[in-house]
Amino acid sequence: MSASEGTKDVKGRKITEDLQNNSLDFSKDIMKIFNDPIHGKIELHPLLVKIIDTPQFQRLRHLKQLGALSLVYPGGTHTRFEHSLGVAYLAGCLVKTLDINQPELNITPGDMLCVQIAGLCHDLGHGPLSHLFDGKFIASTRPGYQWKHEKGSIDLFRNLVEDNGLREEMENYGLNPGEDLRFIEELIMGVEASVAMWPENRARPENKSFLYEIVANKQNGVDVDKWDYLARDAYHLGIQNSFDYQCLLKSARVCEVEIGQRNVQSVRITEKVCELGGEARKQHFPLKDNRVCEIELEKKNVRRLTICFRDKVADDIYDMFYTRYTLHRQALQHKVGFVIDERMKDVLVEADGHLQISAAIDNMAKYTRLTDDIFEEIRHSSEPGLNGAKAILDKIAHRCLPKFVGEARLKESRREPENHVKDMCRDNNLNAQHFQIYDLDMGFGIVGGNLLDNVYFYNKRDLNTAFSIQSYQVSSLKPVKFHERLVRVYCTDMDQRDAEWHFREWCRINRQIIDYHEPVSNNDNPEPEVILQMKVFNDPIHGQIKLHPLLVKIIDTPQFQRLRHIKQLGGAYLVYPGATHTRFENSIGYDYLKKKKKKKKKKIKG
Numbered sequence: 001m002s003a004s005e006g007t008k009d010v011k012g013r014k015i016t017e018d019l020q021n022n023s024l025d026f027s028k029d030i031m032k033i034f035n036d037p038i039h040g041k042i043e044l045h046p047l048l049v050k051i052i053d054t055p056q057f058q059r060l061r062h063l064k065q066l067g068a069l070s071l072v073y074p075g076g077t078h079t080r081f082e083h084s085l086g087v088a089y090l091a092g093c094l095v096k097t098l099d100i101n102q103p104e105l106n107i108t109p110g111d112m113l114c115v116q117i118a119g120l121c122h123d124l125g126h127g128p129l130s131h132l133f134d135g136k137f138i139a140s141t142r143p144g145y146q147w148k149h150e151k152g153s154i155d156l157f158r159n160l161v162e163d164n165g166l167r168e169e170m171e172n173y174g175l176n177p178g179e180d181l182r183f184i185e186e187l188i189m190g191v192e193a194s195v196a197m198w199p200e201n202r203a204r205p206e207n208k209s210f211l212y213e214i215v216a217n218k219q220n221g222v223d224v225d226k227w228d229y230l231a232r233d234a235y236h237l238g239i240q241n242s243f244d245y246q247c248l249l250k251s252a253r254v255c256e257v258e259i260g261q262r263n264v265q266s267v268r269i270t271e272k273v274c275e276l277g278g279e280a281r282k283q284h285f286p287l288k289d290n291r292v293c294e295i296e297l298e299k300k301n302v303r304r305l306t307i308c309f310r311d312k313v314a315d316d317i318y319d320m321f322y323t324r325y326t327l328h329r330q331a332l333q334h335k336v337g338f339v340i341d342e343r344m345k346d347v348l349v350e351a352d353g354h355l356q357i358s359a360a361i362d363n364m365a366k367y368t369r370l371t372d373d374i375f376e377e378i379r380h381s382s383e384p385g386l387n388g389a390k391a392i393l394d395k396i397a398h399r400c401l402p403k404f405v406g407e408a409r410l411k412e413s414r415r416e417p418e419n420h421v422k423d424m425c426r427d428n429n430l431n432a433q434h435f436q437i438y439d440l441d442m443g444f445g446i447v448g449g450n451l452l453d454n455v456y457f458y459n460k461r462d463l464n465t466a467f468s469i470q471s472y473q474v475s476s477l478k479p480v481k482f483h484e485r486l487v488r489v490y491c492t493d494m495d496q497r498d499a500e501w502h503f504r505e506w507c508r509i510n511r512q513i514i515d516y517h518e519p520v521s522n523n524d525n526p527e528p529e530v531i532l533q534m535k536v537f538n539d540p541i542h543g544q545i546k547l548h549p550l551l552v553k554i555i556d557t558p559q560f561q562r563l564r565h566i567k568q569l570g571g572a573y574l575v576y577p578g579a580t581h582t583r584f585e586n587s588i589g590y591d592y593l594k595k596k597k598k599k600k601k602k603k604i605k606g
Contacts, residue, residue, distance in 0.1 A: 032044050034085055035577075038578075042086075045113060051117065051166065055368055056164075056364075057120075057121070064077060064079055064372055065083050066130060067344070068341055070564065071337070072331075072340065074582075074588055075539060075540035076233075076331070077581055078578070082580070084123050086231075090245070090249070091115050091118065095116075095211070098252060098307070102253065106207075110176070110180060115215065121157045121184070122216065125150060125152020125155065126152070127149070129344055129345060132344070136345050138361070155361075155364055161181065186212065188215070190212070190216030194454075207305060210306055219454050226320065233327055235540060237327075237330075237331050239326065245320075248317070254305050256305055257456050258303050308466045309457055310459070311459045317452060321482070335404045343401065347393055348389075350388045350392060355378075397561055402436050402491060404488075405435070405491050406503040410514065411512070411513050428502050435492075436489070436491070439487060443483030444483070455469075537588055539585065561584075566583045
């Protein structure tokens with residue numbers, strides 16, 4: 001064997017050893033590969049596959065990620081199922097990156113597996129309509145009861161483990177169910193890793209505090225959950241996304257960061273009472289042998305291991321939060337999608353007395369069966385007690401919705417927006433019952449403060465020293481405010497144009513509390529009415545497409561709307577998680593391409 005061949009053989013063995021040391025020690029033939037539209041072909045650990053194949057997890061296939069938004073954005077049919085797979089994959093990527101680059105962190109295979117399981121199961125507790133279920137429905141039907149989907153995720157995860165005998169499976173893969181199940185639950189719920197005193201009963205010691213920042217980061221909001229849903233939502237909604245999580249993933253590194261101070265107690269026995277002095281606080285207790293026990297409390301700086309990023313990716317952190325704002329502004333808080341969500345919530349509230357929907361959160365067997373299918377169950381029910389809920393669903397299907405009047409940014413928040421709009425009604429002899437007023441908080445994810453306040457960085461010259469970056473150090477063009485408060489108004493039983501005029505007048509008069517600018521009219525357009533009648537659909541494949549008003553009337557019929565419930569590829573979504581698109585969006589895209597082809601032929605002939 002030549003010297004070069006011997007060198008190659010040594011390098012090959014070294015690579016193999018490194019892979020074995022940094023893997024979960026499972027051969028490729030038992031790792032399952034999923035084809036994901038966002039991350040490509042992703043491998044998941046066999047224990048995660050066993051969790052995926054349970055009824056509790058399969059339920060996520062029937063929960064849309066964005067609730068009823070697919071009624072506005074045809075491509076928004078993706079589910080919590082595929083999002084959960086994506087988060088599990090990214091959680092594994094991040095924890096493995098940290099382990100490979102910093103073996104001194106002593107991240108064990110068990111730590112890696114727990115983090116991936118938490119990423120997989122973090123959204124188990126979501127109900128129909130996504131965040132609206134726990135944010136508004138439970139608040140309406142069970143006032144005063146504090147329940148969030150994270151609590152539901154933990155309850156359903158416990159039910160999943162016990163119902164499917166997964167404790168033994170966990171042990172077979174080297175986990176300690178008593179300790180590791182608690183760790184997974186802490187990761188799902190999210191814990192404040194910057195507290196001065198690390199709780200003794202926490203499932204992982206203080207030197208592994210950084211693990212709590214991977215799935216649900218309560219410190220600064222930079223986590224793999226956000227990385228996945230930003231990419232996935234933008235892709236399916238057809239919204240441009242400039243944020244690339246790979247920059248953050250590849251530069252992530254754990255450094256020691258000063259997080260505050262805590263009291264440290266020292267005790268010593270002296271012959272006599274010492275004089276008090278300095279900043280330290282001392283207490284003295286006499287002992288039987290004439291000596292004195294002196295207890296001294298001192299403030300000491302607390303340093304803790306935190307995930308940091310290379311200083312050059314500070315712009316990408318801004319981009320991440322700005323992308324989140326863009327998604328909320330354009331889609332998640334869309335003026336029509338928002339009011340549809342509200343009406344769908346009313347459907348659940350109306351049906352709750354008959355179906356006891358809100359009680360399902362107390363019974364995991366019932367909660368496992370509660371999905372978006374509840375709306376079809378209500379629609380096709382012959383029970384008289386559901387007639388009210390069915391009537392609301394029919395109005396939604398025929399787009400008989402409250403009409404959007406306008407929205408304005410509030411400069412101050414001393415009074416509730418409802419009071420402002422009531423003033424408008426009183427001053428103009430309008431019926432306040434004809435208006436629906438909503439107060440929206442919208443921002444980059446953090447109310448108040450700089451986005452980078454709790455994010456730490458390192459530079460290439462010193463990989464182990466963390467520091468913070470101020471916004472002016474990144475660019476003088478970065479925003480100063482990261483949060484805004486909006487008042488949004490809808491009307492019923494009155495002319496929409498009249499309502500819009502009164503709202504604009506009210507905004508103009510109340511400029512001291514409203515950030516208002518006069519609308520710019522365009523009278524030079526030769527065909528304004530024709531353009532106004534064309535409806536724009538945001539398609540993930542073809543972008544923004546315009547359809548003739550006659551086509552829109554056809555689309556809004558029950559016969560056409562049924563296509564929303566017929567998957568384009570039938571049962572293929574059970575194998576390919578991303579195959580959730582429907583005949584509805586395919587039909588709209590087909591008409592658009594047909595019309596585009598005709599225009600192209602005319603152009604060629606001309």
